[in-house]
Amino acid sequence: MGDDMKNKSIWSYYLNSNDIKVIDEDECVDIVIIGGGITGLSIAYSYLNDNYKVCLLEKNTIGSGITSKSTAKITYLQDGIYSKISKLRSDNDAKLYYESQKEAIDRILKIIDMHHIDCDLKKSDSYLFTIEGNTKTIIKEEKLLTSFGCKIDNIDVLPDGLKVKRGIKCEDTYTFNPIKYLNGLKEIIKDKIPIYENSCVKKIIKKKEYYLVRTNNHTIKAKYVILCTHYPYFLFPYLMPLKCSLEKSYIALFKDNSNINFQGITCDKQTLSIRYVEDKYKLLLINSTNLAYSQNDVANFKNFINNKPEFVWSNIDIITKDYLPYIGLIENNFYIATGYNTWGMTNSMLASLIIHDLIDDKNNKYSKLVDPKRKDNLIISIKYPLYLINNIYSFLNSKIIKNKNWYSNKVRFEKINGIGIAIYTDDFGEEHKVINKCPHLGCSLIFNEIELTWDCPCHGSRFDLSGNSIEGPSNYNITYKG
Numbered sequence: 001m002g003d004d005m006k007n008k009s010i011w012s013y014y015l016n017s018n019d020i021k022v023i024d025e026d027e028c029v030d031i032v033i034i035g036g037g038i039t040g041l042s043i044a045y046s047y048l049n050d051n052y053k054v055c056l057l058e059k060n061t062i063g064s065g066i067t068s069k070s071t072a073k074i075t076y077l078q079d080g081i082y083s084k085i086s087k088l089r090s091d092n093d094a095k096l097y098y099e100s101q102k103e104a105i106d107r108i109l110k111i112i113d114m115h116h117i118d119c120d121l122k123k124s125d126s127y128l129f130t131i132e133g134n135t136k137t138i139i140k141e142e143k144l145l146t147s148f149g150c151k152i153d154n155i156d157v158l159p160d161g162l163k164v165k166r167g168i169k170c171e172d173t174y175t176f177n178p179i180k181y182l183n184g185l186k187e188i189i190k191d192k193i194p195i196y197e198n199s200c201v202k203k204i205i206k207k208k209e210y211y212l213v214r215t216n217n218h219t220i221k222a223k224y225v226i227l228c229t230h231y232p233y234f235l236f237p238y239l240m241p242l243k244c245s246l247e248k249s250y251i252a253l254f255k256d257n258s259n260i261n262f263q264g265i266t267c268d269k270q271t272l273s274i275r276y277v278e279d280k281y282k283l284l285l286i287n288s289t290n291l292a293y294s295q296n297d298v299a300n301f302k303n304f305i306n307n308k309p310e311f312v313w314s315n316i317d318i319i320t321k322d323y324l325p326y327i328g329l330i331e332n333n334f335y336i337a338t339g340y341n342t343w344g345m346t347n348s349m350l351a352s353l354i355i356h357d358l359i360d361d362k363n364n365k366y367s368k369l370v371d372p373k374r375k376d377n378l379i380i381s382i383k384y385p386l387y388l389i390n391n392i393y394s395f396l397n398s399k400i401i402k403n404k405n406w407y408s409n410k411v412r413f414e415k416i417n418g419i420g421i422a423i424y425t426d427d428f429g430e431e432h433k434v435i436n437k438c439p440h441l442g443c444s445l446i447f448n449e450i451e452l453t454w455d456c457p458c459h460g461s462r463f464d465l466s467g468n469s470i471e472g473p474s475n476y477n478i479t480y481k482g
C-alpha cells in the first residue's frame with residue numbers, strides 16, 4: 001500500500017464527533033429507534049412533526065456504520081435486481097419494488113430540497129452492463145423495466161470509454177455524500193427528537209405492554225422498538241443467520257480529472273461498480289461474496305489497487321434470499337429494517353415510510369412485499385439449509401483460518417493463559433492484542449490488512465486494533481486486558 005493511500009472511506013472524514021449527546025438518564029418514550037445509520041435517521045425524520053415521543057440510540061456516532069462506507073448511489077437501476085425478484089417472486093413484485101424505489105428517490109430529493117441539505121447531491125445517469133457476457137440478464141432487465149414504463153437506452157460503451165458486451169442506461173438517478181446527508185438530517189431532527197450517541201443498547205427486555213431497552217447505565221421504557229442496527233444482534237426470535245448471507249466489497253477511489261459523470265454497475269459474477277466523487281475521484285468497487293475467504297479476496301484486491309488509489313476501504317451488506325429487504329413487524333410492536341441487498345439509500349427511505357404507516361395502523365402498498373415474516377416459496381426455501389451449512393462452515397473455517405499462510409509477519413495468533421489471542425505488530429513495533437473470539441456467536445477473527453481491523457468471517461462484526469466493536473452484530477468489545 002502506498003504511503004499516501006488512505007485506508008478508510010472518503011465519507012468517514014465527514015463524521016461529526018462534536019456535538020454528541022450521550023444518554024444520561026432513564027427515559028420513557030413511545031418509540032425508541034436503535035441505530036443511527038441512514039435507516040435510523042430516516043425513520044427518526046419521519047417523526048419530526050408527529051405527536052409521538054421518540055428517541056434514537058446509536059452505539060458509536062451517527063453514520064459511522066455501513067452507511068459511511070457505501071458507494072451512495074441513489075438509483076433504481078440495481079445490478080439486475082428486477083430479473084432476480086421476478087424469478088424468485090413474480091413480475092408484479094418486481095414492478096412493486098421498482099415503484100417503491102422511485103417513490104423513495106422522490107422523497108429523498110424532496111427532503112434535501114426542502115431543508116437545503118448540503119450533501120453534494122448530483123444527478124448522474126445509471127448504467128447496468130455486462131463485461132462477462134451476461135446478456136440474458138440485461139435483456140430481461142430491459143424487458144421488465146420497459147413494461148414498468150421506464151425509459152431505457154441501449155448502450156455498448158460507457159461514458160468513460162469502457163466497451164461492454166451489452167448495457168442499458170436509465171435517467172433520473174443521483175449520487176451524494178451520505179454522511180453530509182445524515183449530518184443535515186441530524187441537525188434538523190435533534191432539537192425535537194433526542195439523538196444519543198456513544199449509547200450502545202445491550203439488552204431489550206420484553207414486558208407485557210412495553211419494552212425495556214438497556215444501555216450500560218440507563219433504561220428506556222418504550223411501547224415500540226424499531227431496530228435499525230443493520231445486522232440484528234440477537235439470534236432469537238428472528239434467526240437472521242438462516243435468512244441471509246453477507247457480501248463483502250472492496251472500494252477504491254482514483255484521482256480523475258475527466259469531468260465525466262455517470263454511475264454504473266455490472267450484473268456479472270464479479271461485480272464492478274463505478275461512480276464519481278467530488279468531481280475529482282473515480283470510485284471503483286469489486287465484490288466478494290464469501291466473508292470466510294476474504295483474505296484471498298484481499299490478495300485479489302491488492303492487484304486491483306496496484307494503480308495507487310487515493311482511498312481504499314471495504315464494506316459489508318446483507319443479501320436476502322429473495323433480494324427484497326426485511327422491513328416491518330417481527331413481533332409485538334417490535335420492528336426491523338434491514339437486508340437491503342446493497343441498496344440502502346433508497347430502502348432506508350422505504351423503511352421510514354412503511355414503519356411509520358404500520359405504527360399508525362395505516363395501509364402501505366409496499367409493506368407486504370418486504371414483510372420480514374413473508375412466506376417463502378419452494379425455490380427460496382431451499383436456501384435455508386444452504387445458509388445453515390454456510391454458517392456452520394464459516395464457523396468451523398474461522399477456527400482453522402489462522403493456520404493459513406495469508407498474513408504478513410505482522411499478524412500472529414497465540415494462546416495466553418488458555419485464551420486465544422490475536423496480535424498485530426504495527427510499524428513501530430508495538431503489539432496490539434485482542435481476544436480472538438467474536439462475542440456475537442463465537443467465530444474466530446480474520447485480520448483485514450487494508451483497514452487494520454479484526455473482522456468476523458461469519459456475520460460481519462468488526463473491531464479496531466484495541467478490540468473496540470466498530471461494526472456488526474457484536475455489542476461487546478474484544479479488548480485483551482492481560
Ligand SMILES: Cc1cc2nc3c(=O)[nH]c(=O)nc-3n(C[C@H](O)[C@H](O)[C@H](O)COP(=O)(O)OP(=O)(O)OC[C@H]3O[C@@H](n4cnc5c(N)ncnc54)[C@H](O)[C@@H]3O)c2cc1C
Nearest residue numbers: 035037038039059065066067070071072073201343344345
Ligand atoms: C460496498 C457497498 C456499497 C453500497 N453502495 C450502495 C449504493 O451505492 N447505494 C445504495 O442505495 N446502497 C448502497 N449500499 C447499501 C447501504 O450502504 C446500506 O444498506 C445502508 O447504509 C445500511 O444502513 P443502515 O442504517 O441500515 O446501517 P448502518 O449504517 O450500519 O447503521 C446501523 C447503526 O446501528 C448502530 N448500532 C449497531 N448496534 C447497535 C446497538 N446495539 N445500539 C445502538 N446502536 C447500534 C451502528 O453503530 C450503526 O451506526 C452499499 C453497501 C455496501 C456494502
